[in-house]
Amino acid sequence: xxxxxxxxxxxxxxxxxxxxxxxxxxxxxxxxxxxxxxxxxxxxxxxxxxxxxxxxxxxxxxxxxxxxxxxxxxxxxxxxxxxxxxxxxxxxxxxxxxxxxxxxxxxxxxxxxxxxxxxxxxxxxxxxxxxxxxxxxxxxxxxxxxx
Amino acid sequence: xxxxxxxxxxxxxxxxxxxxxxxxxxxxxxxxxxxxxxxxxxxxxxxxxxxxxxxxxxxxxxxxxxxxxxxxxxxxxxxxxxxxxxxxxxxxxxxxxxxxxxxxxxxxxxxxxxxxxxxxxxxxxxxxxxxxxxxxxxxxxxxxxxxxxxxxxxxxxxxxxxxxxxxxx
Numbered sequence: 001x002x003x004x005x006x007x008x009x010x011x012x013x014x015x016x017x018x019x020x021x022x023x024x025x026x027x028x029x030x031x032x033x034x035x036x037x038x039x040x041x042x043x044x045x046x047x048x049x050x051x052x053x054x055x056x057x058x059x060x061x062x063x064x065x066x067x068x069x070x071x072x073x074x075x076x077x078x079x080x081x082x083x084x085x086x087x088x089x090x091x092x093x094x095x096x097x098x099x100x101x102x103x104x105x106x107x108x109x110x111x112x113x114x115x116x117x118x119x120x121x122x123x124x125x126x127x128x129x130x131x132x133x134x135x136x137x138x139x140x141x142x143x144x145x146x147x
Numbered sequence: 148x149x150x151x152x153x154x155x156x157x158x159x160x161x162x163x164x165x166x167x168x169x170x171x172x173x174x175x176x177x178x179x180x181x182x183x184x185x186x187x188x189x190x191x192x193x194x195x196x197x198x199x200x201x202x203x204x205x206x207x208x209x210x211x212x213x214x215x216x217x218x219x220x221x222x223x224x225x226x227x228x229x230x231x232x233x234x235x236x237x238x239x240x241x242x243x244x245x246x247x248x249x250x251x252x253x254x255x256x257x258x259x260x261x262x263x264x265x266x267x268x269x270x271x272x273x274x275x276x277x278x279x280x281x282x283x284x285x286x287x288x289x290x291x292x293x294x295x296x297x298x299x300x301x302x303x304x305x306x307x308x309x310x311x312x313x314x315x316x
Contacts, residue, residue, distance in 0.1 A: 145227030
């Protein structure tokens with residue numbers, strides 16, 4: 001059961017990061033494909049929520065149940081103290097940011113041409129979401145490596 | 148066929164498409180600019196090549212993370228902190244960010260093309276080199292040096308094959 005949860009956490013999380021990347025690419029295009037951008041941002045939002053739920057279960061059932069103590073007792077305690085602590089908290093930003101992106105595209109895509117600064121700001125939010133996703137993924141690899 | 152063999156096949160296929168795609172992107176862009184004009188057919192060929200590159204990137208990323216997950220599940224977690232893995236992850240990050248910069252037209256095509264070309268070959272060499280003996284920092288230093296060397300060579304190739312643009316009358 002826990003192996004399935006780990007696989008689901010990783011794969012669904014990767015779908016989220018991939019969808020965030022697709023959103024950045026879509027927003028950078030001169031002619032925005034609204035339908036694609038909306039679907040990609042909604043997919044990212046859903047994927048991050050589902051991945052977080054699987055991750056929370058795995059954290060409680062496996063990590064807290066013994067893995068954390070094992071890592072803290074080893075010479076890789078820094079992995080838990082920095083990467084796991086950061087990953088757990090920063091991850092929460094991802095569904096919120098991708099939700100904001102999806103809502104902004106849905107509600108304001110018609111005014112992107114008139115207010116280019118809004119689209120530019122959204123590109124930065126989408127890029128930040130993608131980069132946070134990359135950091136969380138890399139942190140996950142580090143934590144797995146220390147286990 | 149077991150899951151490990153499947154992941155390795157997908158990983159190799161992704162690398163082949165990426166290395167081949169980046170090579171053809173360079174060759175086709177030079178060929179397209181030789182006569183001083185860019186025809187729609189040449190644009191379509193380049194567009195198709197970029198699609199192949201994108202497929203290679205996706206295959207490599209998916210199979211790569213599949214392999215990481217596989218190592219985690221079988222308990223071979225030591226692999227996950229090896230310098231070679233982090234070198235490869237850094238190369239993939241550069242390839243992905245470079246694609247964004249090219250899409251946003253924030254880097255000139257020759258710079259983005261060179262970065263893509265060198266990084267794909269670097270990822271291929273590190274991946275194909277069994278028992279890669281070097282640490283993260285020296286490998287990245289060699290990569291940065293090779294970026295400048297190959298960039299200079301590609302610049303000379305461009306100068307040799309592509310005629311200078313005539314000023315507008």
